[in-house]
Amino acid sequence: MSGVDKKFPAKRVTAADVARSIGLSRATVGFVFNDTPGQTIPESTRQRVFSEARRLGYKPHTAARALASGRSHIVLILLPDWPVDHSMRAHLDEASLVLDRAGYSMVTMTPHPGGQAVPLWESLSPEVVIALAPLSDAQHSAIVATGAHTLVPGRDALELGRELHFEEGPSLQVEHLVNSGRLQIAFVGTTDPRLQDLVSQRSGLADKTHRAITGRPLVASVAVNESTVGSALAELVNNGVDGIVAYNDDVGALVLGAAIRASLLVPGTLAIVGHDDTPLARLVVPALSSVRVDTAGLGRFLAELALSRVTASDYPQAGPEATAVLVRRETS
Numbered sequence: 001m002s003g004v005d006k007k008f009p010a011k012r013v014t015a016a017d018v019a020r021s022i023g024l025s026r027a028t029v030g031f032v033f034n035d036t037p038g039q040t041i042p043e044s045t046r047q048r049v050f051s052e053a054r055r056l057g058y059k060p061h062t063a064a065r066a067l068a069s070g071r072s073h074i075v076l077i078l079l080p081d082w083p084v085d086h087s088m089r090a091h092l093d094e095a096s097l098v099l100d101r102a103g104y105s106m107v108t109m110t111p112h113p114g115g116q117a118v119p120l121w122e123s124l125s126p127e128v129v130i131a132l133a134p135l136s137d138a139q140h141s142a143i144v145a146t147g148a149h150t151l152v153p154g155r156d157a158l159e160l161g162r163e164l165h166f167e168e169g170p171s172l173q174v175e176h177l178v179n180s181g182r183l184q185i186a187f188v189g190t191t192d193p194r195l196q197d198l199v200s201q202r203s204g205l206a207d208k209t210h211r212a213i214t215g216r217p218l219v220a221s222v223a224v225n226e227s228t229v230g231s232a233l234a235e236l237v238n239n240g241v242d243g244i245v246a247y248n249d250d251v252g253a254l255v256l257g258a259a260i261r262a263s264l265l266v267p268g269t270l271a272i273v274g275h276d277d278t279p280l281a282r283l284v285v286p287a288l289s290s291v292r293v294d295t296a297g298l299g300r301f302l303a304e305l306a307l308s309r310v311t312a313s314d315y316p317q318a319g320p321e322a323t324a325v326l327v328r329r330e331t332s
Contacts, residue, residue, distance in 0.1 A: 013058040022052050075099055075306050076126035076148075079110045080133030081194050085248070086278040087295045094299030102307050111139065121146055128306040149309040151302065168324040169291040170205040173245040173273040176289070176326050178213050182243030182271055185210060186236050187221040188255055189247040191228070199223065199247050202275070206245045224251070229258045237262075242270060243332075249274035249281045252288050256331060271332040286330030293324050 019029040024045070031039040032049040052058075077095070082088065096106040104127075109120045121129055121143045129143050131152040143150055170187075177185050187206045189199035203221045210218050219241050224232045233255060236244075246252035252274030256266060264270050266286060274281055277292035301316055308315040 013053075013056045015058070018049060018053050018056060018058050021056065022048055024049070072125045072127055073104045074124050074126040075104050075106050075128045075130065075303070076120055076124060077106060077108045078129065078131040078133065078135070079108050081110055081112065082198070083192065083194065085250070085276070086280075087276045087293070091295040091299040094296040095303040096299075098300050098303035099307070102311065104307070106303075111135075121148060127310045130302055130306060149306070151305060151309075169275050169293060170202045170245060171209040172291050172324055172326045173275065174206050174209040175213065176273055176328070176332060177243035177245065177271055178210070180243075180267075180271060180332055184219045184240045185243040185245060186219045186241045187245045187247075188232070188236075188251055189221065189223045190251055191223045191225045195247075202247055218245075224254065226254065229254050230261065233258045234262065237264065237270065244270065244272045246272060246274045248276050249278045249288060249290055252290070252331075253280055253284050256284060256286075256288060267330070267332050273326075273332050277327050281327075281329065289329045289332040290327050291324045292327050 015029050015033055016026050019026045028041065028045070029049055032041055032046050033053075077092070079088075084092075092106070092108065099106045107120060107124060107126070111119065119139075119142070120126070125146060126148050128149045128151065131150070134154060135143070135152055140150070140152060140155060174185065187203045189195075189203060203218075207218045207221070210216065219239060220236060222232050222236070244252070244255050246255055252272050255272055259266050259270050259272070266272060272288065274288045274290040276295075277290040281288040281290040304316045
């Protein structure tokens with residue numbers, strides 16, 4: 001089209017370009033860039049290659065180097081289809097830091113049922129794949145076929161399921177409310193469809209603990225969102241509920257806000273305990289009691305475990321203690 005200045009991406013500088021520029025063979029330059037064992041390259045030649053590479057703006061082609069060496073230095077973490085909340089971010093941040101210090105990159109992916117994108121375990125050739133949720137037989141077989149090491153709950157020697165969910169949390173919430181004199185306790189979860197399995201799990205654990213302590217089930221287990229929390233809380237309070245076990249701190253803060261708008265005394269009329277001990281729990285007024293879990297410790301452990309599969313580093317002697325701690329604040 002006349003009058004239009006078309007701009008095209010600059011051609012990528014290759015190792016062959018570097019070799020041609022200084023009159024060396026492509027093989028010699030490749031030996032230098034790849035630090036190929038068994039090849040004796042004079043130091044003066046190596047410096048000529050590196051100097052010319054810098055002048056030309058050469059950048060190594062990561063995928064090609066991985067193919068040649070069989071090492072991608074990538075750890076792929078497959079995430080469940082959950083919101084990436086504070087706990088998950090703490091877990092992933094710590095894992096990424098440990099891997100980066102060892103020279104590895106961490107990449108995350110959320111496999112979706114019926115997804116059309118090429119799975120990253122095929123396109124990236126990761127050295128290790130960590131699954132934080134169960135995989136289908138077909139997915140697991142496809143990953144194993146790439147030659148990657150796998151860390152998959154229920155499929156590898158190390159069982160990670162309990163550590164991922166910290167089962168003590170709901171029990172601590174119930175025990176704390178009962179010990180605080182609360183006689184009518186309800187569980188409040190979220191309506192987010194992605195979290196229904198976890199909500200059911202925590203609700204079941206809370207109910208089991210309540211039955212063990214009092215001989216009675218929880219008064220109710222309900223799911224709320226911003227538009228339904230007010231009416232749901234009003235019904236619970238009308239039924240005599242004086243203690244709330246919240247699925248997480250977001251739900252706890254939602255219930256707390258509805259209680260304040262309804263002029264309920266917290267914790268006088270209603271005590272509330274959240275889960276995960278996020279910054280939100282400390283910032284709301286009154287501050288939210290919560291359960292603290294060591295998700296960052298789990299991130300460190302999984303990263304160290306991944307590194308032990310592909311490097312000479314020691315196998316982690318122990319994982320994070322899958323324990324939870326009740327942090328009492330103003331809402332209970």
